[in-house]
Amino acid sequence: MYQLLKQIAKTGIVTEPAPHPDAALRAVEQRLGEAILKHFGRSLAIRHVDAGSCNGCELEIHAMNGPHYNLERIGIKFVASPRHADMLLVTGPVSRNMEVALKRTWEATPDPKLVVAIGDCGCTGGIFGESYASCGRVSNVIPVDVAVPGCPPAPTAIMQGILTAISSGERR
Amino acid sequence: MRALELPIDFKPIRGAMPAHHATTGAGQLRELCDQARSKGARLVALWGSDETSRSEGYALHLALALPSGLLWLTVPLAPDQPRYPDIADIYPDANRMQRATADLLGIRPDGNADRRKWLRHGAWPEDAFPLRKNFDAARRFDPGPDRYPFVKVEGEGVHEIPVGPVHAGTIEPGHFRFSIVGEKILKLEERLGYKHKGIEKLFEAKTLEEGAKLAGRLSGDTTVAYAWAYAMAVEGATGTEPPPRALALRGVLLELERIANHLGDLGYLGNDVALSFGFFQFWRLKEDLLRLNAELFGHRYLMDAIVPGGVATDLLPPQAGLLLERLEAIGREVATLRSIYDEHAGAQDRFIMTGQVLPELAARMGLTGFAGRASGVKHDLRVDYPVPPYKQLDPRMASHTRGDVAARVSVRFDELLESMRLVRALVQQLPPGEVRAPLAPAKPGARAVGWIEGWRGEILVVLETAEANRIHRLHPHDPSWQNWPLLERAVMGNIVPDFPLINKSFNLSYSGHDL
Numbered sequence: 001m002y003q004l005l006k007q008i009a010k011t012g013i014v015t016e017p018a019p020h021p022d023a024a025l026r027a028v029e030q031r032l033g034e035a036i037l038k039h040f041g042r043s044l045a046i047r048h049v050d051a052g053s054c055n056g057c058e059l060e061i062h063a064m065n066g067p068h069y070n071l072e073r074i075g076i077k078f079v080a081s082p083r084h085a086d087m088l089l090v091t092g093p094v095s096r097n098m099e100v101a102l103k104r105t106w107e108a109t110p111d112p113k114l115v116v117a118i119g120d121c122g123c124t125g126g127i128f129g130e131s132y133a134s135c136g137r138v139s140n141v142i143p144v145d146v147a148v149p150g151c152p153p154a155p156t157a158i159m160q161g162i163l164t165a166i167s168s169g170e171r172r
Numbered sequence: 173m174r175a176l177e178l179p180i181d182f183k184p185i186r187g188a189m190p191a192h193h194a195t196t197g198a199g200q201l202r203e204l205c206d207q208a209r210s211k212g213a214r215l216v217a218l219w220g221s222d223e224t225s226r227s228e229g230y231a232l233h234l235a236l237a238l239p240s241g242l243l244w245l246t247v248p249l250a251p252d253q254p255r256y257p258d259i260a261d262i263y264p265d266a267n268r269m270q271r272a273t274a275d276l277l278g279i280r281p282d283g284n285a286d287r288r289k290w291l292r293h294g295a296w297p298e299d300a301f302p303l304r305k306n307f308d309a310a311r312r313f314d315p316g317p318d319r320y321p322f323v324k325v326e327g328e329g330v331h332e333i334p335v336g337p338v339h340a341g342t343i344e345p346g347h348f349r350f351s352i353v354g355e356k357i358l359k360l361e362e363r364l365g366y367k368h369k370g371i372e373k374l375f376e377a378k379t380l381e382e383g384a385k386l387a388g389r390l391s392g393d394t395t396v397a398y399a400w401a402y403a404m405a406v407e408g409a410t411g412t413e414p415p416p417r418a419l420a421l422r423g424v425l426l427e428l429e430r431i432a433n434h435l436g437d438l439g440y441l442g443n444d445v446a447l448s449f450g451f452f453q454f455w456r457l458k459e460d461l462l463r464l465n466a467e468l469f470g471h472r473y474l475m476d477a478i479v480p481g482g483v484a485t486d487l488l489p490p491q492a493g494l495l496l497e498r499l500e501a502i503g504r505e506v507a508t509l510r511s512i513y514d515e516h517a518g519a520q521d522r523f524i525m526t527g528q529v530l531p532e533l534a535a536r537m538g539l540t541g542f543a544g545r546a547s548g549v550k551h552d553l554r555v556d557y558p559v560p561p562y563k564q565l566d567p568r569m570a571s572h573t574r575g576d577v578a579a580r581v582s583v584r585f586d587e588l589l590e591s592m593r594l595v596r597a598l599v600q601q602l603p604p605g606e607v608r609a610p611l612a613p614a615k616p617g618a619r620a621v622g623w624i625e626g627w628r629g630e631i632l633v634v635l636e637t638a639e640a641n642r643i644h645r646l647h648p649h650d651p652s653w654q655n656w657p658l659l660e661r662a663v664m665g666n667i668v669p670d671f672p673l674i675n676k677s678f679n680l681s682y683s684g685h686d687l
Contacts, residue, residue: 004449004512014456048342052367055683056392056473061342062436063462066455080340095686096295097366098345100315101337127386131309132302133295133370151475152392 015070019160021167027144030168032112040086040114040166044076047085047109051102051138052128053092056152057119061089064155076162082108087165089158090142093121093128094135106142114165116146118158123147177211177238178204180245187408188559189623190241198232198247198256205234205262213238214538214551216623217632217649218259218269220279222305223248230254230279235621235632235649241557242623244634249279258285265538265654276303276372291365291686294318302373309373325351325359333668337366341672344682348671355667360660367686375646376638380406380480380614383643387633388475390648391684396422396429397626398648398684399478401633405646406480408620409637410612416560416603418482423561423598424495425474425483427591430627431499432461432473434588435506437679441581442513444673445522453509457502464498482608492599503592510585523578527662527674530575537661540654541629543678546583547575553625565597577677587627614641628652628681650684 032040048061064071065078079085082105094102106115117138120126125136138144148161182194196204216235223231229251236243247256258281260267271290274280278301280287292298294316301307325332330353337345347363371390375383387402388395400422407414414422435458442450462472469477469485477485487495513519529539531548539549554567570586572579614637622633629651638644655678663674 003508003515007453007508007512008449011453011456047338049338050342050344050367052369053344053683054389054392055344055681056389056395056475058342058344059392059436059473063455063459066459067452068456068459078342082338092367093369095367095369096312096315097293097368097686098337100294101345101366105338127389128369128371128374131370131373132307132311132313133368133373151389152473154472 014067015073016068018074019156019163021164022160023164025146025148025161025164027117027139027147031145032114034168036112037166037168042075044087044162044166045079045085046076046087046089046162047079047082047105048089048091049102049105051090051092051098051141052095052134053119053121057091057122060152060155060158061091061118064158069155069159071159082106083110085109085113087114087116087162088142089116089118089162090138091118091122093125094138094141096133096135099135099141102141114146115142115144116148116161116165117144118148118161119153120149120151123149126151177213177240178207178243180204182243185244185408185619185621186411187620187622188404189621190557191244191621191623192241193244193246193619195246195248198249201247202257202259202262204245205259208236208238209262211238213243214540215263215265216242216630217634217647217653218266218273219634219647219649220273220277220303221636221645222277222303224251225305230277232256232273232279233634233647235634237551242621244619244621254279255282257281258283260285263538264536265657268657269653277301278304288321291368293365295368302370309370309377320363322349322361322363323359327353329353330358346682350668350671352668355669357663357666357668357671360663362656362660364656364682365686367683369687371687372647375643378643379641380409380637380643381611381641383646384479385476387648390687391650391681392473393433394429394626394628394631394650394681394684395473395475396425396478397624397631398633399476400426401622401624401631401648403478403480404622404624405620405633405635406611406614408622409614409618409635412481412609412611414482414609415606417605418607418609419561420598420602421483421485421487421607422478424487424595425469425477426624426626427595427598428461428465429474430591431588432458432465433627434584435461437676438581438584440676441577441673442519444676445519447516447519450509450513450519453505457505460498461502464495468495479608481611482606484608486607487599487602492602496596496599499592499595503589506585506588513581520578522670522673523581524576526577526670527666527677528574528576529658529662531573533661534575534658537658538654539658541651542570542583542587542627543580543655543658544629545569545571546579548573553623553630561598564601565594567594577673580677617644626651628679629655648684648687650681652680652682652685655680656685
């Protein structure tokens with residue numbers, strides 16, 4: 001126990017400041033009113049859906065929960081069910097085998113809800129494109145509010161996308 | 173020529189790893205597999221190909237790991253009835269690979285084979301075969317019904333928990349069907365294939381150069397091992413010799429990938445036994461390493477750093493010094509954290525005797541990679557076939573015999589620290605010179621293999637070239653194919669709340685498996 005406490009004390013706090021929203025990431029205009037955004041801004045519940053990624057984007061979503069980024073400190077947390085979520089964070093091109101599951105997850109998420117598409121594949125279909133097995137980008141299957149490019153996008157970029165989705169801001 | 177281990181004519185395959193190719197009739201397949209198994213050969217991969225464009229029907233292919241190297245065995249099959257004898261009773265890991273081959277190519281096993289679909293859900297019908305040459309990759313079918321006959325467990329108090337494809341955490345999609353009584357797991361049945369993106373079909377539209385980027389995105393957490401295996405295959409097919417400096421740098425990159433993945437998983441293993449201290453400590457170290465990767469090599473996960481012919485990045489002396497200095501700092505912290513994990517009674521109580529795969533079962537079912545080594549299956553390509561840059565380094569193989577979560581944790585710690593030693597040795601003896609050699613054109617019909625010990629296990633890329641430097645057939649194989657069925661066995665008799673812990677101790681790839 002002594003060693004554990006010593007390690008905690010020695011490490012200190014490594015958390016860094018959070019990024020600011022970036023209106024350029026918006027796919028559509030903000031649909032939610034100020035009153036709702038005020039609530040989301042203080043407590044946002046996210047359900048992550050991997051709709052067919054290579055798992056690279058998942059690595060960065062995990063990193064976002066690590067001590068450098070520490071997403072929970074700004075009131076944003078991941079939840080285990082879409083029924084508890086305000087936002088879906090969707091990675092990957094949507095594989096045809098995940099199309100139904102993604103649609104059902106979106107339908108199970110209560111309104112008002114937001115969707116943030118993560119990564120080059122989520123934004124455009126990326127290297128996998130559209131085919132017999134891939135529906136391509138996330139917005140081909142469910143409506144998307146904010147799209148964050150990158151292969152994979154860094155944790156700060158994903159955080160920025162999430163914060164953009166809950167900020168009032170102009171469409172690019 | 174005759175192979176040392178098997179009575180069959182073979183030809184050497186040009187490339188960095190020892191490999192041979194042989195052709196056999198379907199009638200001799202079972203006998204050959206029996207003999208190979210009795211000589212200790214492992215089944216690394218099983219796949220099929222459409223050869224009708226060369227008027228040769230279809231073919232089934234096997235990759236067997238023999239002490240002398242890899243044996244690529246081709247079984248030509250008739251165009252009208254592409255059938256072969258089932259080998260899943262000899263090599264149990266063949267079961268899902270045979271079913272995937274049937275889904276993608278219509279090549280089916282005879283006998284008492286398991287004929288359930290595997291990668292096919294509702295996206296294409298039963299009579300369409302995406303990897304046949306006459307199948308249009310852009311074709312979209314109306315979604316069909318997706319009925320799958322799960323095995324039903326019955327009895328008093330038995331009930332099912334269906335989980336997924338969308339899981340409760342940040343995990344890739346797959347379906348787990350638990351049959352439980354009380355808290356105890358009687359049976360777990362997996363259903364995978366949700367991430368099938370048509371990757372093998374995509375490769376067939378690419379040139380050898382273009383394929384490298386796709387190879388690096390088969391499984392994001394294993395991008396370096398796949399990129400290296402792909403590059404090794406392309407270099408074999410084109411007769412390209414990567415410069416010694418490039419090989420040493422590839423070794424550095426591969427070991428950094430191993431270190432990063434073990435750091436992340438060791439953190440999650442702490443988290444899954446309510447030791448969130450472990451999660452935050454290990455993820456701090458992992459983040460430090462990812463940032464160092466970005467600083468030195470331009471990408472946090474080292475994507476696209478390895479290219480056919482060499483590497484796309486170099487390591488200059490001041491950067492090399494920085495790398496060693498930072499790694500040493502991480503290594504010191506890992507040693508401290510290991511002693512904290514070892515002495516934490518709560519964590520050890522959850523780790524020990526949880527999710528056990530005994531050595532006998534592991535060997536019979538073909539458990540591979542670090543999970544195999546934690547169950548006494550002592551294979552590591554870096555040790556078994558030491559080729560440059562590992563040849564001079566004498567890598568030490570980590571192993572354990574208890575096969576539980578604690579054993580996999582222990583092997584991961586050992587491998588992490590050994591990887592740090594390997595990086596240090598490679599960086600200190602970095603050969604001078606170029607980091608990339610120009611690629612020669614490949615002859616059509618050239619066969620080549622890339623075979624790399626990734627962090628999770630052995631990654632195989634088999635390649636046959638077409639005209640104009642294009643790909644006739646490329647099959648990438650992830651060690652998760654072998655290990656997923658053992659996860660089903662590992663959880664038997666354990667309690668449901670230990671499933672996330674057991675699952676994370678293996679941390680298998682869905683993307684690398686579903687393709």
